[in-house]
Amino acid sequence: MPRYFFHTTDASRQHDDVGVELADDRAARREAICYTGSLLQDEPDLVQNERGLRVNVVDGDGRLKFAVMVSTLDSRWD
């Protein structure tokens, strides 16, 4: 099974150097969404910064496969 790495960026960056083996891209995308959800449940403040919260999913060759992004918008953006 291929290994995927999940790099997290909020106010600070966290580089994942362990990774997780998952069946395919579809499973990795699902894992990224669930991971982001559980991060938010634990620490809602992760989104309370200019860039919001971003989880980059990278394959074993270091290529970005996709990203999950969560941010809040103030009313003036309407």
Place this chain on the structure above:
Amino acid sequence: MSSSVDRTNNGQGNQRMTAKSAPPGLDIFLRKLLSHSPLTDDDQAAIMAMPHSVRHMEPNSYILREGDRSGVCPILCAGFAYRQKSTQEGGRQIVALKIPGDALDFQSMYVRTVDHNLQALTAVDLVIVALPDFEKMVATRPAIARAVIVDILIEASIGREWLLNLGRRNALSRLSHLLCELHYRLLDTRSEGLDARDVPMKQEQLADLLGLTPVHINRTIKKLESNGAVARHGRGIRLGDIESLRRLADFSDTYLHRNNRAG
């Protein structure tokens, strides 16, 4: 599960708990019972003389399966095991963690059907006692019967604490709490604590136990590592600083009933 028995011991030549000889044996089980319940020398000798067989199993082997009707009570002498239940879609939850000295199936003495799966986490050595022998023991020796009930009650108390942990603590506290618990439980049976041995679980197993994704477990371990609460040890992790781990976990050991013998 009693099909491949490596060695049989009919109780001859077994000494009391002072004897350190012939591991794996019943001595660590006796230590576990004595950690929460007083037993006379005579009762202790009766436990050490129980007929039993010994069995080794590899990691992930099934010791009991949901739906089984068990005729034996396996006792974990070395290694770690866990109880797990799964949803139809394959989501797995580890619902209990068993350490050396733990009896794995007292409940089959009282209820007919095994209601969860029991698997080896690491390689394990088991002592297998036939249930009728155990039933005879608790029927004739009230202090042993009481110790068995106390053991079952403490496991239930640990289960309640796990419910709280999974339902209401964040990832950092949740993992810290598990590590504190495991450390103290090991010390109470005079085994090496997590400061002297690696946490026996991989990230996937921690994820299944704590209801988090493996990636979230990675992140949480890193956080604990960065503030010194846990420490890398080769490929494993160990306890770095129990006091900071206790603080992060908001850990109180009341539910482990560690002072039960004091009355």
